[in-house]
């Protein structure tokens with residue numbers, strides 16, 4: 001039971017990270033109709049800049065701010081230089097150009113920071129564990145990540161449902177022609193949305209810094225999980241991103257924790273561990289296939 | 305008892321709050337040219353789309369040769385004998401004119417899982433291609449990319465493609481749209497030639513064309529059929545004049 | 553594809569020149585002593601085969617698959633697994649023994665890859681556009697993790713083969729002979745696919761890529777044709793995977809990694825989308841560029857990335873298009 005609660009928290013934490021990644025990306029897909037493989041690069045940029053600034057200044061908060069700034073600004077620059085040219089192109093060109101961006105950013109971090117991964121310490125004020133309930137001891141930092149994620153989700157909700165910019169963005173996600181007909185400066189809106197998306201990716205990156213190693217190419221594995229989230233949730237839907245992210249986070253984490261044990265009930269332990277582990281790593285893709293069969297456009301398709 | 309090729313019964317279709325088909329019923333007699341007229345947005349294209357199977361009706365039924373086809377997918381309806389052209393021209397821009405026509409010919413000629421011989425060497429294509437292209441006056445543009453044709457030529461190609469399947473019922477959605485006077489005359493000539501060989505459901509705004517060609521006319525307003533009859537009856541129908549012709 | 557007479561003549565010249573070059577290369581390399589060129593170009597030929605099969609999907613079927621490496625990997629693993637079972641004499645699934653006979657292994661690699669393509673394709677083809685790209689990517693990644701989890705066959709570390717497959721009458725262990733076998737496979741696949749794209753099947757396929765709605769209203773179930781195309785593409789990639797496993801005498805999950813899918817796509821676009829022969833050129837240029845940049849700088853990817861973006865933005869029909877003067 002305790003173990004289960006702990007794994008639920010772990011799943012939540014992965015889900016939150018995935019939400020930060022997919023919220024921005026799903027908007028970019030939905031509004032600009034552009035497929036961006038380089039989204040993971042901004043996660044990586046956030047992690048590297050965050051780790052470096054935290055180490056230099058001694059302040060994790062400064063690191064977070066620097067990561068947000070770096071990811072947001074580099075995102076907007078990339079939008080201005082490359083992405084903008086791609087909006088009118090077909091998806092194939094978008095895939096290839098953003099694939100080129102991945103090469104570039106991965107190598108750039110190797111040039112700047114070298115080949116060795118960086119390790120980021122958990123700041124002193126977030127170190128240690130606390131006992132959430134009898135017997136369940138959980139790292140403070142991971143709770144902090146969950147908290148920051150929830151706070152961000154709330155802020156995003158506020159932005160989307162209560163502000164003018166948010167209304168324009170939502171309108172853009174469901175009906176692009178409508179927005180330009182309403183006289184919104186589309187180019188500026190696009191740059192801002194893209195920057196917002198990469199900023200969130202940067203946040204996800206810096207938060208992941210103390211948990212995973214910060215290394216070149218770290219963005220790609222999370223990117224593919226993000227794609228799965230978006231396919232499940234439905235392109236262009238922030239609500240879908242929330243549900244999809246939590247679903248993927250929980251299924252992946254719980255699968256890894258419990259599937260091998262489950263198989264031990266009726267297989268020899270070494271075989272069970274093997275089968276369980278491979279099935280666990282495939283579980284979210286199986287989930288995705290199931291969603292596809294039932295609802296090819298995802299759980300919350302945005303109309304188009 | 306008239307011989308109806310198509311019977312539409314109580315068709316309903318809404319897009320959100322818009323009722324595009326509102327308990328719509330009408331019947332089309334075999335070998336007639338049956339025109340659907342009605343103001344913009346009345347729901348004519350929506351009817352054609354439901355007949356062709358591209359849109360699913362909310363309720364109601366469609367009988368084609370007395371068989372209920374309303375749950376058939378598009379390709380089965382085509383196989384059953386329904387052909388159509390589009391209001392917004394829809395040809396294969398990435399293929400040549402001849403290839404466009406060849407595709408239309410091959411579509412009705414058994415399966416196409418043939419991987420080796422050149423498509424244009426298929427017997428049916430060899431036999432029909434030249435005639436099909438000349439029927440719509442495109443024989444000397446055969447090797448041109450369809451994407452590079454003028455609007456009128458694309459229309460011709462489109463109608464030509466709808467014809468090769470020898471459909472029993474051909475649905476033409478505003479075939480004259482965007483054609484100059486010359487093109488309209490040509491196309492009217494073609495449609496007249498087809499009369500007697502097949503049934504034609506014609507959606508058209510040009511009243512001169514409609515009254516010149518149609519055997520029967522159904523008037524669609526707000527998704528419902530408010531009157532059906534011969535051109536004379538429709539011309540004399542006060543309700544129609546008020547609802548539709550009166551507006552012009 | 554609509555080609556002007558002058559561009560199809562240029563194409564003929566270019567293809568002939570390319571064929572002669574590839575046929576003569578090993579002779580020249582042996583003569584000048586640069587034998588490493590033989591294995592480098594064997595790699596080029598194998599990747600070209602995979603890229604051509606991807607071009608069939610993207611350039612003709614309109615199916616932008618970002619998971620093509622999965623089928624390369626499947627071909628590789630079929631080869632590797634059969635080899636190991638043959639070597640250790642332990643029957644596979646307790647049913648049949650493994651083998652290293654190329655006449656059995658390669659067709660099996662092709663069939664298994666096509667079978668996987670059938671499953672993945674029929675799921676993925678329920679969607680289109682951006683969804684299709686992401687879903688093919690995700691399925692390929694799923695197989696990647698599956699391969700990583702195959703502890704019995706080396707898991708993460710991969711599976712070494714102790715020799716190449718055997719082919720009666722030939723010695724595949726000899727680099728020269730292996731080169732020509734690969735070249736033969738590529739030529740065969742190119743002939744088959746170039747017949748295919750202008751056949752009835754190909755016409756329907758190209759029509760479906762251009763205007764699926766119209767294909768359906770012509771009464772043709774276009775998705776099924778796309779599925780068959782997906783399977784043929786997968787089969788070609790499976791053969792490439794079997795050849796690759798033979799060349800390197802090694803199979804590992806990296807064969808299925810999504811960056812390989814991306815690289816194959818780059819080769820297709822670099823060479824010229826929808827031209828079949830273009831991707832051969834694309835594979836050669838990409839792999840040589842990689843080789844050459846790597847000689848000068850450790851950070852070659854930092855240059856390759858921007859080059860790629862420039863190609864995408866400015867060279868629409870790829871190198872093959874530039875060379876044959878294709879325009880439309």
Ligand SMILES: Nc1ncnc2c1ncn2[C@@H]1O[C@H](COP(=O)(O)OP(=O)(O)OP(=O)(O)O)[C@@H](O)[C@H]1O
Nearest residue numbers: 319322324342343344345346347348349350351391
């Ligand atoms: N896909 C759709 N989604 C929402 N509303 C639609 C859709 N298609 C049609 N409509 C609405 O349904 C109504 C009927 O449209 P339809 O295109 O059938 O009219 P029409 O009679 O063909 O008009 P026109 O003469 O202009 O071609 C219109 O109000 C239109 O806005």
Ligand SMILES: [Mg+2]
Nearest residue numbers: 348349350391
């Ligand atoms: Mg209409």
